[in-house]
Amino acid sequence: MRARPGVVLAVDVGTVRVGVAASDPDRVLASPVETVPAPGQARVAELVRERAAVLVVVGLPTSLSGRSRSASADMARGWAEVLAPLAAPVPVELVDERLTTVTAAASLRAAGRSARRARSVIDQAAAVALLQGVLERRLPGEEIPGD
DSSP: OOOOOOEEEEEEEOSSEEEEEEEOTTSOOEEEEEEEESSOHHHHHHHHHHTTEEEEEEEEOOOTTSOOOSHHHHHHHHHHHHHHHHHTTSOEEEEEOTTHHHHHHHHHHHTTOOTTTTHHHHHHHHHHHHHHHHHHHSOTTOOOTTO
């Protein structure tokens, strides 16, 4: 059975900024949306409605060993818990975000941009990396949670 089409939003949560990315309705490509001042749940909930999203994925900081117990991980969990009722009935799911910021910084460097000078962009780029990873891990026709 093919999953119904719909936009998926991804969120990279930080203490200062929150990066947001969105998929196309067919879930092929992730694109940056905006950087929101933290905490930002109200704005992300608005984006859920504006884009008619069917799922929100929130990056869960995970160590290379697979541990997701840290102050950053606890912050992401708490952030997602606040977002969930604001975004309802759209489900909010935590997703392993291992290395997304590193990948985003490398992509910016490859494009000739300094990650240090592009702080507002790096949050969006991290959200794009998170979402693109989610989209690529799903097989064509496979349902994304929340379908």
